[in-house]
Amino acid sequence: MADYFLGIDLGGTKILTAVADEEGNILAKIKLPTEEHKGKDKVIDNIIVSINKVLNKVNFNYEDIVRMGVGIPGPLNIEEGLVYQAPNLGWENVPISEILEEKTGIPVNLENDANAAALGEKWFGAGQGIDNLLYITISTGIGGGIIIDRKIYHGANDGAGEIGHMVIEPNGPLCGCGNYGCLEALASGTAISRMGKEAVEKHQNTIISELSNGNLDSIDGGIIAKAAKMGDEAAKEIWVKAGHYLGIGLANLLNIFNPEMIILGGGIMKAGDLIMEPMQKSLKKYSFENAFNSVQIRQAVLGDEVGVKGAIAVAIGRR
Numbered sequence: 001m002a003d004y005f006l007g008i009d010l011g012g013t014k015i016l017t018a019v020a021d022e023e024g025n026i027l028a029k030i031k032l033p034t035e036e037h038k039g040k041d042k043v044i045d046n047i048i049v050s051i052n053k054v055l056n057k058v059n060f061n062y063e064d065i066v067r068m069g070v071g072i073p074g075p076l077n078i079e080e081g082l083v084y085q086a087p088n089l090g091w092e093n094v095p096i097s098e099i100l101e102e103k104t105g106i107p108v109n110l111e112n113d114a115n116a117a118a119l120g121e122k123w124f125g126a127g128q129g130i131d132n133l134l135y136i137t138i139s140t141g142i143g144g145g146i147i148i149d150r151k152i153y154h155g156a157n158d159g160a161g162e163i164g165h166m167v168i169e170p171n172g173p174l175c176g177c178g179n180y181g182c183l184e185a186l187a188s189g190t191a192i193s194r195m196g197k198e199a200v201e202k203h204q205n206t207i208i209s210e211l212s213n214g215n216l217d218s219i220d221g222g223i224i225a226k227a228a229k230m231g232d233e234a235a236k237e238i239w240v241k242a243g244h245y246l247g248i249g250l251a252n253l254l255n256i257f258n259p260e261m262i263i264l265g266g267g268i269m270k271a272g273d274l275i276m277e278p279m280q281k282s283l284k285k286y287s288f289e290n291a292f293n294s295v296q297i298r299q300a301v302l303g304d305e306v307g308v309k310g311a312i313a314v315a316i317g318r319r
């Protein structure tokens, strides 16, 4: 009989659980709400329910599963299976691997969600066959994973890969981490929304306000991309700025890691050329020619499944 694995992508709003074979082919999957507001025990119950439901779909029992991989947002201790802190879940010092193993008898491999996503793209997405790559996801925040010789680089205590908190402009805007001028504070979805609001508040000649029906809080990357595509100069300028900073961040990474590929994912990449063109320009300007010429820049291909496919890779032991 073949070996089967579970992948669990535990997010702040939803839990995606899938059962897969040893090649990573998904046999069944299910999506449940996380219900983090109901507390840790309820979230753990929901994980177990999602496991039971997905196994039911293929008539499997816990005994049929070799191992589960779990991707979780926040700093972890992978060795001990411990979540130090997951602000999206309201968790602190939760021994999640032990809890899930106790309830199911299935061994658990834990991984940070951005690293898991990097592994998903490496093994099952845009990075197949590539040994050295960087994966960067740009949505509300900016996260990433560093893959060297086909393995995640974890660092001294699983803290590596915080690409979003590379300082680009020490006098720049405040970042969620408490620092100033991090890449995340300059080029993330949150940063782009902030620049959109500022453009409206400064009474710049822009249609961003109109497109948001005057509701400043609804201004997001989608609205600003729409405005830019309609020829709005203030909106275009926002994408040029974000792309410029992203290019500087990527140039730093290129010069340090000399990767074969950089994979860009996350909702903000839907803006396409609006951000890619200025990014390419500053990437070329600030990186060494050798590193620039040898890197492929690719868009992520797995979409919403990236986390769960990565969790499957983690379960199989590809990490």
Ligand SMILES: [Zn+2]
Pocket: 164, 165, 175, 176, 177, 178, 179, 182, 184, 185
């Ligand atoms: Zn930061």
